[in-house]
Amino acid sequence: MTLTEEISEDKILLEYNVGEAQILIVEREGKGYYIVKEPQIFGEAKELYDMLTGYLYRNLKPIFIEKDPIGYIESVLEEIAEELGIKSKYEEYYDVLHYYIVRDVVGYGKIDVLMKDPRVEEIAVEGPGIPVAVVHRDISEFYWLDTNIYFTNEEELRSFIQKLALKTGKHISTAYPILEARLPEGHRVALTLSKEVSGRGSSFVIRKFPNSPLTITHLLMLKTLSPLEAAYLWLIVEAQGLVFIIGAMATGKTSLLQSLATLIPPDARVITVEDTPELRLPHTHWDPLYTRRSYVPGDSWINIDLNDLVKFAWRRRAEYIIIGEVRGEEVQVLVQAAASGHGGLTTFHADNVESMILRLTSPPLNVKQSFLSLIWSIVVMRKLRIATTGRVVRRLTDIYEIVVNGDRVEKIKIFSWDPKTDTHRPDDVDEVLERSYRLKVIAERYGLSESDICRELKERQGFLEKLVEDEAFDYEVVSERLFKFYYQRRGIM
Ligand SMILES: Nc1ncnc2c1ncn2[C@@H]1O[C@H](COP(=O)(O)OP(=O)(O)OP(=O)(O)O)[C@@H](O)[C@H]1O
Numbered sequence: 001m002t003l004t005e006e007i008s009e010d011k012i013l014l015e016y017n018v019g020e021a022q023i024l025i026v027e028r029e030g031k032g033y034y035i036v037k038e039p040q041i042f043g044e045a046k047e048l049y050d051m052l053t054g055y056l057y058r059n060l061k062p063i064f065i066e067k068d069p070i071g072y073i074e075s076v077l078e079e080i081a082e083e084l085g086i087k088s089k090y091e092e093y094y095d096v097l098h099y100y101i102v103r104d105v106v107g108y109g110k111i112d113v114l115m116k117d118p119r120v121e122e123i124a125v126e127g128p129g130i131p132v133a134v135v136h137r138d139i140s141e142f143y144w145l146d147t148n149i150y151f152t153n154e155e156e157l158r159s160f161i162q163k164l165a166l167k168t169g170k171h172i173s174t175a176y177p178i179l180e181a182r183l184p185e186g187h188r189v190a191l192t193l194s195k196e197v198s199g200r201g202s203s204f205v206i207r208k209f210p211n212s213p214l215t216i217t218h219l220l221m222l223k224t225l226s227p228l229e230a231a232y233l234w235l236i237v238e239a240q241g242l243v244f245i246i247g248a249m250a251t252g253k254t255s256l257l258q259s260l261a262t263l264i265p266p267d268a269r270v271i272t273v274e275d276t277p278e279l280r281l282p283h284t285h286w287d288p289l290y291t292r293r294s295y296v297p298g299d300s301w302i303n304i305d306l307n308d309l310v311k312f313a314w315r316r317r318a319e320y321i322i323i324g325e326v327r328g329e330e331v332q333v334l335v336q337a338a339a340s341g342h343g344g345l346t347t348f349h350a351d352n353v354e355s356m357i358l359r360l361t362s363p364p365l366n367v368k369q370s371f372l373s374l375i376w377s378i379v380v381m382r383k384l385r386i387a388t389t390g391r392v393v394r395r396l397t398d399i400y401e402i403v404v405n406g407d408r409v410e411k412i413k414i415f416s417w418d419p420k421t422d423t424h425r426p427d428d429v430d431e432v433l434e435r436s437y438r439l440k441v442i443a444e445r446y447g448l449s450e451s452d453i454c455r456e457l458k459e460r461q462g463f464l465e466k467l468v469e470d471e472a473f474d475y476e477v478v479s480e481r482l483f484k485f486y487y488q489r490r491g492i493m
């Protein structure tokens with residue numbers, strides 16, 4: 001399929017530039033495509049490119065130790081062209097040569113434009129000959145868009161995977177053909193090599209790390225949750241309740257976790273525990289811990305997993321422990337930490353509360369049923385298509401509280417999302433207080449009346465609405481406004 005041709009017949013949804021490349025997002029016969037048009041290189045220029053890169057690869061010291069790799073390449077290219085006696089030709093084709101050499105030697109080669117495009121959130125390919133696909137931030141009609149970029153054969157893809165692995169500083173080989181790691185820019189990669197474990201050949205999935213994290217203001221503007229829901233969660237977080245954010249893959253759990261963590265009082269000591277760094281906190285006393293894994297069989301490095309780190313975190317004094325994603329027995333430590341008065345936030349892979357409870361209480365997680373009452377609120381995230389508009393969106397669809405009575409686990413629905421109107425309910429403070437068991441616990445604990453709690457909810461709701469009104473999206477700005485909010489009023493808790 002040659003997508004770059006016959007574009008005139010397609011419906012162009014979006015058109016913009018990323019550096020020198022032009023991006024076209026088109027709809028053809030109901031399917032979405034992401035088309036990259038780069039400068040063309042052929043004939044004499046291509047021959048020069050092959051000569052120069054061949055020489056570079058043979059003689060270059062590792063690029064990644066250079067502070068300014070592009071400047072370094074530029075100076076080296078001058079010399080090489082001189083040495084090879086092709087200086088005038090090099091100057092003639094300078095623009096296109098420079099574009100491709102920087103793209104392929106310093107950048108991410110064929111997918112460099114996708115890596116540079118801030119609107120691309122995810123990039124994936126399942127094997128050679130299959131179009132590289134992307135998830136685009138501003139195109140919500142389609143899940144994945146096919147691009148016009150292909151890896152022609154297994155060899156090319158395989159060497160690309162090796163290059164990605166090298167950039168992460170980790171190792172992938174036929175002996176251990178899977179790798180989950182992080183690129184220098186923070187992007188998460190999950191790689192496979194050859195057909196050892198992946199049916200269609202070498203493959204990669206890249207989840208890009210946003211330049212700046214999504215803030216609560218973004219989520220409110222996107223209608224992922226309502227200001228009142230955010231105000232409710234804020235109070236729960238401030239009172240050091242334990243909150244679980246659940247949902248399927250890529251439903252926006254970590255982004256919500258990130259936004260909620262920013263709401264933690266500025267003076268608190270907050271420990272985050274993650275496999276791969278995704279969270280960024282503005283708190284002075286933020287203490288991030290990351291697991292360490294060795295991929296080389298027989299390596300003498302000792303793995304430090306989430307469970308080790310959460311236990312360790314518990315011993316380091318902190319008001320809050322946040323686990324990026326709970327998967328195993330570390331959840332027990334988190335729950336125990338909550339029992340001893342720590343605030344806690346985490347995400348968990350589960351589609352609904354029932355399956356979450358079942359998995360939590362079965363091996364290997366083994367949380368005792370009576371301990372479930374330590375979980376204050378469960379937030380359900382979904383990625384879904386809105387029937388009326390056809391748009392794919394992320395929504396916080398429910399917030400529950402858990403109450404355990406003997407062996408009965410009761411879930412109380414505090415908020416829910418209505419797909420018909422795309423609204424979150426209830427939107428009335430009194431009704432929230434009436435439904436919520438935890439808000440009443442907070443009132444009792446801090447000697448507050450019900451009207452105090454209502455006032456708090458309203459004040460925070462108003463504050464958050466003002467953030468949206470002021471278009472305060474930026475992470476730094478939001479953090480600063482939140483800190484001011486805390487410092488300018490007398491705390492109630
Ligand atoms: N509310 C939202 N609206 C639109 N896009 C969002 C929203 N939340 C997150 N995203 C985008 O969706 C992608 C996945 O988000 P995120 O990492 O938060 O999901 P997740 O549920 O934690 O995924 P995983 O299951 O892989 O851990 C990211 O690219 C993020 O920028």
Ligand SMILES: [Mg+2]
Pocket residue numbers: 253254255325347
């Ligand atoms: Mg996540």
